[in-house]
Amino acid sequence: MKYLAALFILCPAIALAQKSLIENRISGAHIASVQTPPIGMEEPATLIITLSSGAQLIIESDETLDDCAATIRNIIGVADKTVIIVTDHGAQTMNGVFVESCVAVPKQ
Numbered sequence: 452m453k454y455l456a457a458l459f460i461l462c463p464a465i466a467l468a469q470k471s472l473i474e475n476r477i478s479g480a481h482i483a484s485v486q487t488p489p490i491g492m493e494e495p496a497t498l499i500i501t502l503s504s505g506a507q508l509i510i511e512s513d514e515t516l517d518d519c520a521a522t523i524r525n526i527i528g529v530a531d532k533t534v535i536i537v538t539d540h541g542a543q544t545m546n547g548v549f550v551e552s553c554v555a556v557p558k559q
Contacts, residue, residue: 479526
């Protein structure tokens with residue numbers, strides 16, 4: 452047990468690391484557009500989803516979001532599809548945010 456305590460003293464990040472997952476579900480019928488602006492040096496990738504209401508959902512990640520944008524583009528205006536985007540806001544990355552998954556599924 453004292454070895455475990457010593458490990459946490461020497462490596463506090465191990466003790467504090469935990470996932471903080473947030474799930475966004477958006478019907479394809481409610482999506483008007485999706486954009487991925489160019490990424491600058493040491494800046495996070497940005498995904499901008501514009502809803503038919505005019506509201507925007509902006510997601511940043513320490514990885515490219517091109518595949519996620521392509522998934523969303525394929526269901527824009529499709530009423531029986533939903534995109535599920537799961538982000539980890541406790542990721543051990545430079546920005547602290549990582550897109551865990553981005554999938555299109557049949558609407559339930």
